[in-house]
Amino acid sequence: MQTVIIAGGKGERLGLIDIPKPMVKLQNKPLLEYQIELAKKYGSKEIFIMSGYMSDVIKDYFKDGKNFNIKINHITEIFPLGTAGCLKQLENTINKRFMVFYGDIVMDFDIHSFIEFDKNQKESIATIIIHPNNHPYDSDLIETDKNNKITKIIKKPHNDNNYYKNLVNAGVYIFSPEIFKFIKENEYQDIARDILPKIIDKNIYGYKTAEYIKDLGTKERFNKIKTDFKKGNINKFNKTNKRSAIFLDRDGVINKNMDTSPSLDNFQLLEKVEDAIKKINESGFLAIVITNQPMIAKGFITFEETEKIHNKLETLLGEKEAYLDEIYFCPHHPKNGFKGEIKELKIDCNCRKPKTGLFMKAKEDFNIDFNTSWMIGDSKCDIEAGKNIGAKTILISDKNEYDADFSAKNLNEAINLILNEGQIK
Ligand SMILES: [Zn+2]
Structure with a gap:
């Protein structure tokens, strides 16, 4: 697949004077070279x-690509055209689906899996990599339906007091050549701001991944990236490598138990949960919620309300720079006889803990190694589920029972215990 790298960034916020942003060095090589190696x-x-901006620095370094064993074409804009405006220059050159990177992004991801996903979306104009980040409150947010089709882009600032899922555009795309029709010639336009909203009713799909894809942004973010680079975290999170997860139960671990009255208003985080989850994010473990929600089968709460509760959870965490990699829930319940129950959800499913259906789904989605993972919960079924997959278990309780490996008073204490164990692989 042909790859286009948009390398017009200035890097003022990084204090760069004599080079454009994509030429900033990470160890001994410019960022752009890592991107080219990844594509290759x-x-x-x-x-x-x-x-x-400073295109000569880029041209002098890469030339025609011979020294890098790849064909490189340089296209230089005469005046700033923005991320979309510059693409328009390729309209008569590219006639097949193509991939686009922003040149200021540090990343390592399984491109095969991304291309495969894109291939499976029929008649789509674009596929975008999306992920949660630790500053959703000042990011444009993406909404998708259950088929991963993007249904809405919520531009920042979102001061409408709504709760949103933490999903943002990572700055990596696959486009159909049809996209050129939606870009004007010789006019400054931005892909995310100007073009995506125009094509939202065509088919745009979101490919969600927990792989390492971060923009250089500020000096502070760049320093964090340098640390991650030294630790080897950038390559380690490529989906072809196994990851370790911390699986979390929801009620009683993350939020106060809502007993028989689950509702958006009754949903309240327990103390220091944001800190605990932020620690997971920074440790390199995946943070994944797996929860039984039989109240849905019993007719006490709908799918829509459950989704709103999860958006509230993600928004509250996001305000404190913490995020969840995924939330999986089982809506079923095996016993019938409740007034107002939903018949088709009254089944003996394979996803209700202690069964492992949702864990297996997570394993497939994120390539998880259960043996280096943990399950944290407050009930017998959580501990049994953790044991069923071969993970270590922590019971949130004042006493240690159900044969859990450890117990802790709250989530924060449990996370400290895990991180002190030095289990991360
Ligand atoms: Zn189920």
């Missing part, structure tokens, strides 16, 4: 570098 590793044979 996954079979890209031709790269288009779209430059503007």
Whole structure:
């Protein structure tokens, strides 16, 4: 697949004076070179570098690509065209689906899996990589339906007091050549701000991943990226490598138990949960909620209300720079006889803990190694589920029972215990 790298960034916030942002060095190589190597590793044979600001620095370094064993074409804009405006210059050159990176992003992800996902979406104009981040409150947010189709883009600032799922555009795309029709010639336009809203009713899909894809942004973020680079975290999170997860039960672990009256208003986080989850995010473990919600089968709460509660959870965490990699829930209940119950959800499913259906789904989605993972819960079924997958278990309780490996008074204490164990692989 042909790859286009948009490399017009200035890097003022990083204090760069004599080089454009994509040429900033990580260890001894410019960021752009890592991107080219990544594209090459996954079979890209031709790269288009779209430059503007200080384009000579880029051209002098990469030339025609011979020294890098790949064909490189340089396209330079005469005046700033933005991330979309510059693409328009390729309209007569590219006639197949193509991939686009922003040149200021540090990343390592399984491009094969991304391309495979894109192939499976029929008649789509674009596929975008999406993920949660630790500053959703000042990011444009993405809403998807259950088929991963993007249904809405919520631009920042979102001062409407609504709760949103923490999903943002990671700045990596696959486009159909049809996209060129929606971009005007010789006019400054941005992909995310100007083009995506125009094509939202075509088919745009979101490919969600927990792999490492972060923009350089500020000096502070760049320093964090350098630390991650030293630790080897950038490559380690590629989906072809196994990850360790901390699985979390919801009620009684993250939020106060709502007993028989689950509702958006009754949903309240327990103390220091944001801190605890932020620690998980920074440790390199995945943070994944797996929860039984039989109240849905019993007719006490709907799917829509449950989703709103989860949006509230993600928004509250996001305000404190913490995020969940995924939330999986079982809506079923095996016993019937409740007034107002939903018949079709009254089944003996394979996803209600202590059964392992949702864990197996998570394993498939994130390539998880259960043996280096943990389950934290407050009930017998959580501990049994953890044991069923071969993870270590922590019971949130004043006493240690159900044969859990450890017990802790709250989530924060449990996370400290895990991180002191030094189990991360
Ligand atoms: Zn179930």
